[in-house]
Amino acid sequence: MAVTIQAPKGTHDVLPAEAVKWQYIEKVLRGCAADFGFREIRFPTIEHTELFQRGVGDTTDVVQKEMYTFEDKGGRSITLRPEGTASVARSFIEHGLAGGTLPFKCFYIAPNFRYEKPQAGRLREHHQFGVEVFGSKSPVQDAEVIGLADTFLSRLGIHNIRVHINSIGCPVCRREYHAALKEYLSERKDELCGTCLSRLEKNPMRILDCKSDICKAIAAGAPHCVDYLCDECRVHFNAVQSYLTAMGIDFEIDPNIVRGLDYYTKTVFEFVSENIGAQGTVCGGGRYDGLVRELGGPDMPGLGFGSGIERLMMVMDSLGIPFPEEEPVKLFIACADAAADETVQVLVHTLRKAGIACERDTAARSLKAQMKYADKTGARYVAVIGGNELSEGHIELKNMSTGDKISCGLNADDIAAALN
């Protein structure tokens, strides 16, 4: 038992009973994306390591300590995708989509890999529904993307979610803000916790997100990025808020949202649930106007979000949101006599070719056991075929929920007709 092989730490199997739920969620997500004019994009699971170093940012935790990186047999440094945005941006540039119809709007459902220490809502392989837009710098697009997130959550029945938004400005206004923030924090250097002390030089904005009580208190009095926005960023952020208000989306401005990926500019947002433990962010994203250029493409504004499907599932389960029932087989044909075996096999095969879902016993079990199996799998009808049916040339289709029986000829056409 101890020598059996388990799934690697932080990964999970999705068994058939659970897979049905995944299919449902994916269907809702796809439908929602389509309604907003987003088309699916697929991209490789592996990328050149450099893509994430340049795209996500060399100093981020994700790149510094969480990537599954290895050298392939050709000596190239390859990385298992830790997030989707960089891949989409790469693909957008590589295929010259900037020369096509803009804005380019796409979505994906794909696994991401990060070498994390697992806990509730945090895995080493997790699946993300992501959405990206290139080619619009208008605040309407921000509102549309946030509106898309709001819509799919609502369609999934997830309503008690808090929407936090913030603006972290553009490189111009952020420089000013950083200076002000550093000045404020430097005066309180002695009180900061160890990790925050090291963040002071590298990325002072992260201190605003520290969980330590002392740092929280210090952060509470810190200058806010929103107060340092340049005119352009301020107008943009105000417009986003107006749109959201007009759309009836409840949000709160949270000056402490600091996303951990370097590419974000201007609008950033998080959808947070309080039902699933410490890792409550169910959807997070923002604008990244500099990313495409950073990756060697044209000047091209962009924005998007990622949403963890495992976390969505956790929220839905914690709220007791029901999932649609699995569609069972239409007919189970039981075999009561070895002499009928081949007839049963020909029948199920013919019916399946005609598009009728049906099953038979393949474990040589008793009639009673076959009935139990049909019952447990939820088969709508059961037909028993034995010596009597073979000689009389007709069978009975038993409705398993009512017990009623329909009589029909012992052939696929009659059965198909009777089942309609």
Add this chain to the structure above:
RNA sequence: GUGGAUGUAGCUCAGCUGGUUAGAGUAUCAGGUUGUGGCCCUGAGGGUCGUCGGUUCGAACCCGAUCAUCCACCCCA
């Protein structure tokens, strides 16, 4: 990477202060009239008590190490 909790049948768990062949419920399979499910009854299979080592006459129970899982920090979806 740091900290805390937990590891007994497929699943949920019991196992009194260490004492002989480790239990229950559930699930699985088979029977309960010879060809008909859901309820009920009977029976069967299934565990080297995470692993290794130590203490002891004797350990699932005590000690140590290790591995795994879970939760929190960090970070993020």
